[in-house]
Amino acid sequence: MPTILMNGASRGIGLHAAQRMLDDDPGLRLIVMARGEQPALPRTTVLHADLTSLDSLRKAAAQITEPLDGYVGNAGIQMTDATTPTADGYETTFAVNVLAHHLLLRLVPLTDRARVVITGSDAHFGDLRHNLGLVPAPTWTTPEQLARPNPAMKGRGAYSTSKLGVLYLVHALARRGVDAYTWNPSFTPGTGLVRADRIGNVLFRRVFPLFPGVNTPAGAGDQLAAAATKTIAGPSGSYIDRSTVTKSSAESYDEAREEELYRAAETLTS
Numbered sequence: 001m002p003t004i005l006m007n008g009a010s011r012g013i014g015l016h017a018a019q020r021m022l023d024d025d026p027g028l029r030l031i032v033m034a035r036g037e038q039p040a041l042p043r044t045t046v047l048h049a050d051l052t053s054l055d056s057l058r059k060a061a062a063q064i065t066e067p068l069d070g071y072v073g074n075a076g077i078q079m080t081d082a083t084t085p086t087a088d089g090y091e092t093t094f095a096v097n098v099l100a101h102h103l104l105l106r107l108v109p110l111t112d113r114a115r116v117v118i119t120g121s122d123a124h125f126g127d128l129r130h131n132l133g134l135v136p137a138p139t140w141t142t143p144e145q146l147a148r149p150n151p152a153m154k155g156r157g158a159y160s161t162s163k164l165g166v167l168y169l170v171h172a173l174a175r176r177g178v179d180a181y182t183w184n185p186s187f188t189p190g191t192g193l194v195r196a197d198r199i200g201n202v203l204f205r206r207v208f209p210l211f212p213g214v215n216t217p218a219g220a221g222d223q224l225a226a227a228a229t230k231t232i233a234g235p236s237g238s239y240i241d242r243s244t245v246t247k248s249s250a251e252s253y254d255e256a257r258e259e260e261l262y263r264a265a266e267t268l269t270s
Helices: 012-024 054-061 092-107 155-175 198-210 217-228 255-268
Strands: 003-007 029-034 044-048 068-073 110-119 179-184 239-241 244-246
Touching (some): 003 012, 012 029, 012 217, 092 110, 092 155, 092 255, 110 217, 155 255
Parallel strands (some): 003 029, 003 068
Antiparallel strands (some): 239 244
């Protein structure tokens, strides 16, 4: 019976993905990390954990002793600014979107066949074609600087930069022999991603879903489930855009930055 660890499964895309994976594989068991209430799902164990707290993640990870066949890192957050610190003093967007995934993958046992999928975003491209002008381009400096609250950076810029960091992390993991992928849902309104932004949340939930050609939480959930269960094939380190393996931005292929991020994440989460 395969076992997959997942976070970001309490609502929207993640909940749809969890339900689809369980429906498609009657032998699958999920371990879900959630801060609040988690909808009841069959064959699912819930571990309460706060992704903004390294100590909370360590305690939750310590409860997992069986080797895992997969990790689905769907948890992510977008803030209105980049000044909110976590309990550890790190900028919340970077802590949740990058450091939390790194720490969990360092702590939990994985089988040799385990597949790691972390949700990214085409916001990392930073161009009009991918972002409709709604999100500024990433502003990469150093991981140590990005991990600290920064009044000069806006929340959406912190978000796109953190999603570039996800790609760097995945590439570094792949280089270390992990079967790791970045999955992008593309523009998917109707989720709680921007719930910290009152006006943006209304637009995201009520207005943008009316746009033609946008993804839906249910459709994206199906795509994430396929990416997580190896239905979508591609070499380790690949970028999966919805259901297609393709290239991420030119900036996302930078081995020096990837290794710098990996080393910094080791230090920042130690």
